[in-house]
Amino acid sequence: MAQALDEIKIGGLGSSRKRVEDDRFLRGKGNYTDDFKLTGMLHMEILRSPVAHARIKSVDTTKAWQIPGVHMVLTGEMAAQHNLAWMPTLSYDTQAVLATDKVRFQGQEIACVVADDPYIAKDGCEAIEVEYEPLPAIVNPEQALASDAPLIRDDKVGQNDNVCYRWEVGDREGTERAFAQADKISTLRLHYPRSHPSPIECCGSIADYNPATTKLTVYMTTQAPHIIRSAVALVAELPEHMIRIISPDIGGGFGNKVPVYPGYVASILCSILLGRPVKWIEDKTGNLTSTGFARDMYIEGQLALRNDGKILATRFHADTDNGAFFSDAQPSKFKIGLFHSAFGCYDIPYGYQTAQGTYTNKAPGGVAYRCSFRITEAMFFQERMIRAAAFDLGMDQAEFRRMNLVKDDDFPHRTPFGFLLDSGQYEKCLDVALDAIGYQDFLREKEEARSRGRRLGIGISTMSEPLGAGNSREYDIIGIKMFDAAELRVHPSGKAILKIGAKTQGQGHETTFAQIVTHELGIPAPDIVVEHGDTDNTPYGMGTYASRSTPTAGAATAMVSRKIRAKARKLAAHLLEVSEEDVEWELGRFYVRGAHDRGVTIQDCAMAAYSNMPDGLEPGLENNAYYDPPNLTWPFAAYIVTVEVDPETGVWDVLRMVAVDDCGVRINPMIVEGQIMGGMTEAYAMANMQFITFDADGNCVGSNYMDYLLPTAWETPGFELHEVTTASPHHPIGAKGVGECAAVGGPAAFVNAVMDAIDDTGVRNIDMPLLPDRVWEAITYKRDVSGAPPVKTD
Amino acid sequence: MYPSRFRYEAPRSLSEALDLLKLYGEDAKILAGGQSLTPMIKLRFTSFEVLIDINNIPGLDYHRADSDGTLHFGALCRHSDLEHSELLHRQQPTMAAAAPLIADPIVRNRGTLVGSLCHADPQGDWASVMLALNGEIIAASAEGERVIPVSELVVGPFQNALRQGEIAVEARVPAPKGTVSGDYLKLERRVGDFATVGVAVALESSGSTVSRAGIALTGVGPQNIKATAAEQALVGNSLNSGTIDQAARLAAEAAQPKTDHRGSAEYKRHVVQTFVSRALANRQPARAA
Numbered sequence A: 001m002a003q004a005l006d007e008i009k010i011g012g013l014g015s016s017r018k019r020v021e022d023d024r025f026l027r028g029k030g031n032y033t034d035d036f037k038l039t040g041m042l043h044m045e046i047l048r049s050p051v052a053h054a055r056i057k058s059v060d061t062t063k064a065w066q067i068p069g070v071h072m073v074l075t076g077e078m079a080a081q082h083n084l085a086w087m088p089t090l091s092y093d094t095q096a097v098l099a100t101d102k103v104r105f106q107g108q109e110i111a112c113v114v115a116d117d118p119y120i121a122k123d124g125c126e127a128i129e130v131e132y133e134p135l136p137a138i139v140n141p142e143q144a145l146a147s148d149a150p151l152i153r154d155d156k157v158g159q160n161d162n163v164c165y166r167w168e169v170g171d172r173e174g175t176e177r178a179f180a181q182a183d184k185i186s187t188l189r190l191h192y193p194r195s196h197p198s199p200i201e202c203c204g205s206i207a208d209y210n211p212a213t214t215k216l217t218v219y220m221t222t223q224a225p226h227i228i229r230s231a232v233a234l235v236a237e238l239p240e241h242m243i244r245i246i247s248p249d250i251g252g253g254f255g256n257k258v259p260v261y262p263g264y265v266a267s268i269l270c271s272i273l274l275g276r277p278v279k280w281i282e283d284k285t286g287n288l289t290s291t292g293f294a295r296d297m298y299i300e301g302q303l304a305l306r307n308d309g310k311i312l313a314t315r316f317h318a319d320t321d322n323g324a325f326f327s328d329a330q331p332s333k334f335k336i337g338l339f340h341s342a343f344g345c346y347d348i349p350y351g352y353q354t355a356q357g358t359y360t361n362k363a364p365g366g367v368a369y370r371c372s373f374r375i376t377e378a379m380f381f382q383e384r385m386i387r388a389a390a391f392d393l394g395m396d397q398a399e400f401r402r403m404n405l406v407k408d409d410d411f412p413h414r415t416p417f418g419f420l421l422d423s424g425q426y427e428k429c430l431d432v433a434l435d436a437i438g439y440q441d442f443l444r445e446k447e448e449a450r451s452r453g454r455r456l457g458i459g460i461s462t463m464s465e466p467l468g469a470g471n472s473r474e475y476d477i478i479g480i481k482m483f484d485a486a487e488l489r490v491h492p493s494g495k496a497i498l499k500i501g502a503k504t505q506g507q508g509h510e511t512t513f514a515q516i517v518t519h520e521l522g523i524p525a526p527d528i529v530v531e532h533g534d535t536d537n538t539p540y541g542m543g544t545y546a547s548r549s550t551p552t553a554g555a556a557t558a559m560v561s562r563k564i565r566a567k568a569r570k571l572a573a574h575l576l577e578v579s580e581e582d583v584e585w586e587l588g589r590f591y592v593r594g595a596h597d598r599g600v601t602i603q604d605c606a607m608a609a610y611s612n613m614p615d616g617l618e619p620g621l622e623n624n625a626y627y628d629p630p631n632l633t634w635p636f637a638a639y640i641v642t643v644e645v646d647p648e649t650g651v652w653d654v655l656r657m658v659a660v661d662d663c664g665v666r667i668n669p670m671i672v673e674g675q676i677m678g679g680m681t682e683a684y685a686m687a688n689m690q691f692i693t694f695d696a697d698g699n700c701v702g703s704n705y706m707d708y709l710l711p712t713a714w715e716t717p718g719f720e721l722h723e724v725t726t727a728s729p730h731h732p733i734g735a736k737g738v739g740e741c742a743a744v745g746g747p748a749a750f751v752n753a754v755m756d757a758i759d760d761t762g763v764r765n766i767d768m769p770l771l772p773d774r775v776w777e778a779i780t781y782k783r784d785v786s787g788a789p790p791v792k793t794d
Numbered sequence B: 001m002y003p004s005r006f007r008y009e010a011p012r013s014l015s016e017a018l019d020l021l022k023l024y025g026e027d028a029k030i031l032a033g034g035q036s037l038t039p040m041i042k043l044r045f046t047s048f049e050v051l052i053d054i055n056n057i058p059g060l061d062y063h064r065a066d067s068d069g070t071l072h073f074g075a076l077c078r079h080s081d082l083e084h085s086e087l088l089h090r091q092q093p094t095m096a097a098a099a100p101l102i103a104d105p106i107v108r109n110r111g112t113l114v115g116s117l118c119h120a121d122p123q124g125d126w127a128s129v130m131l132a133l134n135g136e137i138i139a140a141s142a143e144g145e146r147v148i149p150v151s152e153l154v155v156g157p158f159q160n161a162l163r164q165g166e167i168a169v170e171a172r173v174p175a176p177k178g179t180v181s182g183d184y185l186k187l188e189r190r191v192g193d194f195a196t197v198g199v200a201v202a203l204e205s206s207g208s209t210v211s212r213a214g215i216a217l218t219g220v221g222p223q224n225i226k227a228t229a230a231e232q233a234l235v236g237n238s239l240n241s242g243t244i245d246q247a248a249r250l251a252a253e254a255a256q257p258k259t260d261h262r263g264s265a266e267y268k269r270h271v272v273q274t275f276v277s278r279a280l281a282n283r284q285p286a287r288a289a
């Protein structure tokens, strides 16, 4: 009898096989952008503005040019001669590559020096003399909207104020009616602070323009190499076939490596002008002060409530602080991304949302830091608001959620903002989480501790977020639709290479995407290599962010595998000398219907594709698939945190943290758990310590790792993970996105826990991060604590 | 890291180092653990002509006790040596409590106690510990040696009283009289962070009476602050909630905190008070003399 393959053993769906990437990463054998050394390569450093807002009176580069070893000092004026002093942004605004008229944030790029080595290039930067005429700095939307505020974007024709967009969505009238009928209206206002994805590897590029072939090769730290190639072709007006973008190993992205940055553009221009490879590697301060930040949103909203706990409607407004240029890296047709996914997991009939963006003298580039386009802010506000409403009603926060969550038989569920939730078992997830934490016991423990002067608290966060951009109807980047692709080549020996348009930055694509092929074809995962990141060698794709790789490129991988299987079936029929209709499939093998022992393996078919194909059948066994997802995927999560707050110092410690994630079918459970733990760590970071603020002069507080705090293993709490599985009904293998859930849903659980620990103070909100001094102030003065910049200083 | 150009010297003996220091004068800078200096040259906050790396000088990595209890710390004694020191755990609870709270394990492997004192960062932890313990340093030059109390070594933020041509070769803690106890408490935002507030407490007592009290504060002034009035309030008294409260209040009054992104001045002052009273109440005894 032919033995059936054990899918787990060969590394298929559900196998926690070890990450194939880790071997090279752990042994220092990875190849990051900075590891490449090309013959004749020069080094570029960027001179950045020390001030936040100033008119540039002069840029004198004379002394820099005189330093031996300096090859080029590129200024905005020079870039302008090539039409590259400015570049378009992903949000249809413009951004300065090198400042010509004004500097608009501290850290803005002013000039570049290209030299034999980076030391000389830095010396060159120091030798440039810039004369500034200082202007008042604006560091929050309120200042930006003041009637006497200086105009930040005086470069834009017709721009008379500091507003960069206005946006509304939902049913305004229906919502007003529902509010009029409410028994109670609950209100909350908060600031989601500016944060930075801060990958350990900073951004960088090596532009290599070959004047003989006129081909431009760029090694760069990008999460989306294909879209960069198209962007370079359009912006720099170079022919697209003569551009090759190589994104080698990436040391973390988290959204930071989606946009196009001035450094990339300048290195390309310098390479073209000099005819030599030019390497630019950003330093940590450059990364933290100039590249895509995240969040920085002021949200105020309300819930219309019935006394029995039913939510009738929601309305909320967001003011976003977009920095000096509106360069939010988001591909949806909605100005504020998917912010209106807030409250999606609750069955609320009416909703209305407005938003306004403002220019400020802060770094541009609102990126989706481990989330899909403003979802983090949406879910945070949602869960803080839900807790506030339960509190206002005097209802148990778990029961309030249970009452309003979308029910299992309600899917697909249309939200008042138009999203279609695909599937879920929300109440079950909540129950698993409550059970795991021992909810009732903890409530008793809390009361008992309170009577002895100790402050314990419990916080819950339940949410479903839309992951996996696109579909092509609502999502595009510079007009290119949000599909993704996979190409699969099976070699004669049955080994295979899978090429995808997505690009891993630590998510483990090289491991999991092979597992999808294994699931579809029965080729053992170790026999499949995954290639990605090189535009000359992989099919077009929109890159990796927004937890979209499995929903899109993963789906394409399943689909291309099925195409291969269809062709292999023809080959199997030929080998088995039966007609195709009489061939049955089981994992890794075709056999003759009714004669299970008479079969051929997928490897036999692969060999036949090159050595023994039937007449009329094209040789070879390879194909590709482009996948346009019909909908986003909607994972669900229930997170519960317990804390103890020290009222004398405001310091709080996490006692326990329970995470229940339903992300559909798990391809590699170990990698999924790693993603959840990583996301949870970032959630804890945002709740506890990690933010970038500014002083009144626009100086960035958080420009290095002494001030921009990332939690270490020491303070990161342990996480207890649980799972529930509801397959996505529209994804070929039932998977949903997961990489971001914990970072998106986690912060509210921590904050709600601290709020619960001080629930006798009447305090409604403390802005993140919940630094000890803020918590102490809230407890001591029984007042809300705002974290909005400017930071107070003596 | 791309600092400005400098010349690098790696002397193999103290006398060679002192000669080089004399030769290059004010153009020279000493490198010990490099955990404060390297970040500054990396950010190009400082530059100099010559770097004199003292790490190759043998015999400076010691820490030891005399029979009377005087403690000696060589210029290359690292934070991690002190963190794992049996001697400190036995004899010097304030130092034993402070060592693991300095920076993170990687920084502790390189950074030195003496370098930290020379660096005179108002957020440095060792200077408070040394102020509380009446510590001093030995400065050597081609001309000879002199003793500088830590209270006189630190003259301002990032400014020390060393003269041109001098190397701090040793830090010292005088022998205690009576029973030793103490603690170091630090509010940090995460491991590896400098202190938002740090409090060093070092007591000597006979019976229940405090014979000497050292209290010093980190991060709440332009330099580490010795809370003299709070110390005085304890000497000659026994510790009880009244004397502890009073000392804590006086220490809070001695603090000169500033409002910044780590918290308001009021908050920091409150934490000083809380920490002084907690440190006095929960201080650790020396295990043996």
Ligand SMILES: Cc1cc2nc3c(=O)[nH]c(=O)nc-3n(C[C@H](O)[C@H](O)[C@H](O)COP(=O)(O)OP(=O)(O)OC[C@H]3O[C@@H](n4cnc5c(N)ncnc54)[C@H](O)[C@@H]3O)c2cc1C
Pocket: B029, B030, B031, B032, B033, B034, B035, B036, B037, B038, B039, B075, B101, B102, B103, B104, B107, B110, B111, B112, B113, B114, B115, B116, B117, B118, B119, B121, B123, B124, B125, B126, B162, B166, B167, B168, B169, B192, B193, B194, B195
């Ligand atoms: C990430 C990080 C976190 C940190 N956190 C803390 C913390 O929490 N608490 C804390 O107290 N410190 C902290 N530090 C600083 C650390 O403790 C340093 O080790 C210490 O301040 C300086 O000691 P060093 O031996 O490294 O001196 P170096 O960096 O080598 O030198 C510092 C200065 O002192 C001078 N100097 C050094 N040795 C001598 C000598 N023997 N004679 C004369 N001059 C000398 C140098 O010329 C230089 O000006 C941190 C550092 C880092 C990088």
